[in-house]
Amino acid sequence: MKEILYFSVFQQSTFPYNLTIVLKYLYLWMFFRGKSMKPNRLKDYLKKKQFAVLAELTGGPGYNFSPFEKFLKSYQDKKDAIPAGFHFAGITVPQNPGGVANIDPTDALAVIEQKDLLGKLDYIPHLSCKDNNADSLVSSLVGYRQRGVEAILALTGDKPATAQGVF
Numbered sequence: 001m002k003e004i005l006y007f008s009v010f011q012q013s014t015f016p017y018n019l020t021i022v023l024k025y026l027y028l029w030m031f032f033r034g035k036s037m038k039p040n041r042l043k044d045y046l047k048k049k050q051f052a053v054l055a056e057l058t059g060g061p062g063y064n065f066s067p068f069e070k071f072l073k074s075y076q077d078k079k080d081a082i083p084a085g086f087h088f089a090g091i092t093v094p095q096n097p098g099g100v101a102n103i104d105p106t107d108a109l110a111v112i113e114q115k116d117l118l119g120k121l122d123y124i125p126h127l128s129c130k131d132n133n134a135d136s137l138v139s140s141l142v143g144y145r146q147r148g149v150e151a152i153l154a155l156t157g158d159k160p161a162t163a164q165g166v167f
Helices: 016-032 041-047 066-077 105-114 134-146
Strands: 051-056 086-093 122-128 153-155
Touching (some): 041 086, 066 086, 122 134
Parallel strands (some): 086 122
C-alpha cells in the first residue's frame, strides 16, 4: 500500500538535521505504526480521486479551546451543508502557528477525544521540526501512533515571533 506524505520544506537549509531525522522516523512510522481504530477518510477520498477538504483549526486567544469545540459541534449539526462533490475528511492542527505559542496539537487531540467531538473525521496534527531534537520528534510520533493518528503534516516550522529559536 502506498502512502502519500506532504512536506513543506521552507527554510530547509536552516533545519536540515531535524528535517532529515523527521523524514527518517516518518518512514519507519509508516511501516511500524499501530492499527488505527477508525478508517482514514482522507486516504479513502484520495484513492477514489474525490475532492477532499481539511480544515485547519487553532486555539483562541489565551489558549482558548472554544474555536475547536464551536467548529466541530457546528459540523456535527450541519454535515449536509458541505456542497455536493466535496468531502470533508478531517482537521489539521498547527504547532505554534506563525511562531506564536498556542495549544499543542497533542493537547488539542486529548480534549477533542475527551469531549467526543471528532466523530469519523481524521485528525492530522502538524509536526514542526524547529525547536525539537530527534528524541522529541520520535516521542511525538509514538504518542500519535498510540492514539490511532494515521497521518501527520511534517513542517520545518515558523520562526518564533517573540522568543529566540533553539537552533
